[in-house]
Amino acid sequence: MATIEELMTANLLEVFGERDAQRRRAAIERTYVPEVRFSDPDEVVVGYDALDAKAQKILDDAPDFVFRAGGPIYINNDLGYLAWELGPEGGPAVVKGVDIALVEGERITSVYTLLMKD
Numbered sequence: 001m002a003t004i005e006e007l008m009t010a011n012l013l014e015v016f017g018e019r020d021a022q023r024r025r026a027a028i029e030r031t032y033v034p035e036v037r038f039s040d041p042d043e044v045v046v047g048y049d050a051l052d053a054k055a056q057k058i059l060d061d062a063p064d065f066v067f068r069a070g071g072p073i074y075i076n077n078d079l080g081y082l083a084w085e086l087g088p089e090g091g092p093a094v095v096k097g098v099d100i101a102l103v104e105g106e107r108i109t110s111v112y113t114l115l116m117k118d
Contacts, residue, residue: 002106004080007031008073011099011111012084016055017067028052032108040113064088070096078103083116 002010014027028048038045038054045054070083070093080101085093096116101108 002030004075004078004101004103005073007103007106007108008080008082008099008101009069011101011108012067012069012082015051016058018055019059021052021056024055025052028055030107033104036108037110038113039111041115062086062094065094070098 010027010031015024015031018024018027025048028051032048032051035047036051038051043054045051065086066089068085070085074081080103081098082101083096083098086095086097087093098114098116100112100114102110
């Protein structure tokens with residue numbers, strides 16, 4: 001049984017941080033419900049294919065960057081919160097944000113991404 005902590009970590013590192021398309025797709029299918037809804041300041045996408053394409057676009061736009069947790073994971077019942085950073089490996093963050101996810105059963109149903117401005 002996947003915990004919210006495990007799902008939040010998978011969302012960040014195994015989906016949005018995974019450059020191998022096959023590993024990313026496998027992570028998507030075990031982390032989210034089929035009709036997952038992902039919302040960020042740019043758009044809302046729904047479903048595995050759209051989420052996969054969104055993750056690939058983010059990775060393509062930042063070819064030398066990696067995602068990393070920006071703090072602990074916080075949980076309130078069926079909601080998970082994780083701050084993250086994106087930047088060069090071992091270097092300072094170029095982008096910071098938070099992911100807020102709603103979980104039903106053992107998978108994420110919705111993810112909301114907020115970008116932070118320092």
